[in-house]
Amino acid sequence: MAVVEYKDVSRIYPGSEIPAVNTLNLTVASGELLVLVGPSGSGKSTALRMLAGLEPANEGSIHIDGADVTDFEPQQRDIAMVFQNYALYPQMTVAGNMGFALKQRKVPKAEREAKVLEAARILDLEPYLDRKPKNLSGGQRQRVAMGRAIVREPKVFLMDEPLSNLDAKLRVQTRAELADLQARLGVTTVYVTHDQVEAMTMGHRVAVLKDGFLQQVDAPKELYHRPANRFVAGFIGSPAMNLIPTDRIDGKVTFGSFQVPLDAQTEKALASQPGVAFTVGIRPEHLQLVTSGIPGEVKLLEELGSESYIHVQVQHEDRDQILVVRTDGDATVSRGSTVNVGFNGPVHLFGEDGLRIE
């Protein structure tokens, strides 16, 4: 159980001008599962590797349990890491892999074996203890990598896309098992993924990174309902939120001939905004097909059985604009037909600087 703190941490790789991680401030509570999410190259792995001690921090400091570990070697940090490619020791058996860290700490053999056996039981790895990693399936290797981390009973678990090498179905299953295991063990965990669904389903809180900058840290629900900026709004949620560039006309935000419905709070905040260019954000589930609304043509249908996504092309400020509308069950319209789109839920408004207005 440990608190992890990043304080103004930056990392500039040699030969590069732009920091891969830029003045990161982040606190992970004891026992929390914090997910770092962001597009490729956003600095997630770099942030995690700095916490592991595999990458130095050029600025700022990192604290584990109140102790400044910025200049500590990985060996001194009492953290366990699960790598994307698992990084199992190829010449050792599963038991050897799992017991390696304990062996380095000179834990007596009997105790070591007991701990390995216990972890193997938790992870259903008992039949494979004498096998070499190359004779295991991808899912089993992933569990060995997990086992190697949990026998250590470290202060912090670090995981860098541990599920990305599994097939889609196994990933969903393992995702739930992993979250459950973390909750049972209660070990502070920093989990890196580029998959926002993984982030939303697993994270107690989710930190969104882009270009080395932290965009927002919040509980999944908050991220979904109150994205702090345009990037988070577009990144979280599947399919992505409709983001529509809009100008303010006569103090109102309009959409075609419709006035966008805004709540009183947003209306008030909007009045103090100097700019005229805004972005209106609305999730596909908060749009619906209505009898009278914004007219448009159906360009594409995505039918998943339980729900359908209808891509409707509408006219907005003399431009073509695609709106994605989510409906339950099968779509009742066909490609090329004309439909009307109406609002059915909260609308997000982002200013010229991309920040949320409310």
Place this chain on the structure above:
Amino acid sequence: MVEQQRIEPADNGTSGKGGGRARKSSFLSEAWKRRLPLLPAFLIVVVLTQVPFLMSIYFSLTRWRANTAEPREFIGVDNYIDLVSNSFFWSAAWNSILMTVVSVGLSLLFGTGLALLLDRKFFGQGFARTLIITPFLVMPVVAGLVWKNQMLNSSFGVINWFIEGLGMEPISFASRYPLWTIVVVLVWQWTPFMMLIILAGLQGQSSSVLEAAKVDGANGVSTFFQITLPHLRSYLELGALLGVIYLSQVYDHIRVITRGTGSANLPYFVYLRSIGGGWQFGAASAYSIVVVIFSFIIANFGLRVLSGLLTDEGA
């Protein structure tokens, strides 16, 4: 593949027996169409490699002295019996083993050390690698001459210049320690080769495995012995194998540095018995057959190591 196997029985059922047989015979001729053009090359290889070997076997069963007028005479296994009762043969065999094992062992050891040093990034890395590889590129005869004269000569060699500088008597290495002098030169030449193989092994090691070991609390020494060395095992075996194959056949160095005094190995012994002055081609053939058998055993063992290297790292 699977798709094909599933379809074939159904296909046979509909097209009947005749179709199946026709396909089989056309398959055979198809294979021979591909083999036929290779046949001349194959025959040449057989003639060039196997015929001399068979002839050697025959010669080894004869008494044949090239420097006398005596005709060649079939004597059965007498040459082989002479061989095992000849103390010079046994000393040559022992020299061969000693020279090979010690040179291979030392060059592997030094090669691994150098590879570990060169595996990290530093300024002038490429230049240093090139310099270290050079000895391997030197011709064996030249290497022998350079060491015999420039380095080890008792009156003007570099090493004796140092020894004299320290106030000691110069040492005539080649005559006092003939075998070890050869070993030093062989190690000097073969260390770069071993280094190249080990370096390839080190660079093939996954960096995240090393990082995992770091995170797991292993220090440099235990990482080396528990993770890097097991990983290098097959590379070390490969280096040892190739080293043994080449170094058990060393001739040039011995010829140039000691002319066999106190350091003749089996190939040199064969040379001495045949064109080197003995002119006993029958006996020399018998020795070379023995050498071939030894090499065959080593090569067989080696192929197993090689195939192990190719299949071992599937993970």
